[in-house]
Structures are given as C-alpha cells and as structure tokens.
Amino acid sequence: MPEELEEKILAMLQDSTGGSILQCELWKALDSGSREVSRSIVKMERRNLVKREPVQDGGRKTYRVILLRKAPKIDLADVSWCACLTCPDLSRCGMGQPISPENCEKLSISLRNEFWKHSKGEELQKLSSTGNDVNAK
Ligand code: SF4
Numbered sequence: 001m002p003e004e005l006e007e008k009i010l011a012m013l014q015d016s017t018g019g020s021i022l023q024c025e026l027w028k029a030l031d032s033g034s035r036e037v038s039r040s041i042v043k044m045e046r047r048n049l050v051k052r053e054p055v056q057d058g059g060r061k062t063y064r065v066i067l068l069r070k071a072p073k074i075d076l077a078d079v080s081w082c083a084c085l086t087c088p089d090l091s092r093c094g095m096g097q098p099i100s101p102e103n104c105e106k107l108s109i110s111l112r113n114e115f116w117k118h119s120k121g122e123e124l125q126k127l128s129s130t131g132n133d134v135n136a137k
Contacts, residue, residue, distance in 0.1 A: 002039070002040055002043070005032060005036065005037065005040045009030070009037070009040060009041065009050075009065070010044075012026065012029065013050065013065065013066075014070060014071060016067075019066060019067035019070045020064050020065060020067065022055065022062050022063070022064055022065070023038065023041065023052065023063040023064070026041075026065060048068060049068060049069070050065050050067055050068055051065075051066050051068055052065055052066070081110055081113065082107070082110055082111075082114075083107050083109065084101075084107060087106065
C-alpha cells in the first residue's frame, strides 16, 4: 500500500543522521521498486513532508531525500515525572469518565511539580548569567 510505504520512508528519514537519505538507498533498503518509491516521494514532496535535491552518486544521478519536519525524539525519561506512567488507574482513566485527567489530583500535582522545577531552573540560570550569587536568595 502506498501509505505504508510512505510511513516506512518517513520512519527511515526520521532515524537517519541529519534527516536525509539518498533515494537509491531508500528503494534498496525498503526492497521496493524504484518507481514505487519515487512516486511516494513525489507525493510526499507535494505535501511538504520532504524535499529532493539532485546529487551525483558514483557518477549516477539520484536525489537526496530530506525530511522537512523532523519530529523531536522523546525519551521516556523526559516524561517520567508524569503520574500517569505509574498510575494503577490508567486503564480506567479517560476524558468524561469517572476517573479522568480533567479532575485528577495526582496529575495536577505532577504537572505543578514539573512546572516549578522548570521555573526554578530558569530563575537559577538567569541569576547565574547575571553574576548574582545564586545562594544569596
Ligand atoms: S490522569 Fe490521573 S487517574 Fe488518569 S492515568 Fe493520569 S494519574 Fe492516573
């Protein structure tokens, strides 16, 4: 299916160094026909997901396919502060349900703690960049 191929191409670009891969490497790695891959890339280019730049590869003309919007990688450690990750009610929790993020005290507390942690960090950074004694406060 073309959508599956597009998803695979996007995933490969996402994992690539610098978010770009030669088009000929894509169709080899995906074990798909070069025409099929080219068509998918052209469609993705029209939707501004990727762009192609012509390059020479061993004397042959090909394209470098460049991902235009690389999604930030999120590490589990980045969200480990969230109460939902270890919540025993996770499977029963949902918007509009009796157990809901809309009125969850545990979530509110973890969000508040994370907010304060970041606010304090920014404040300390400002103080240290102005040369003020951080411990004086
Ligand atoms: S919103 Fe609250 S109840 Fe729901 S999963 Fe997160 S911590 Fe648990």
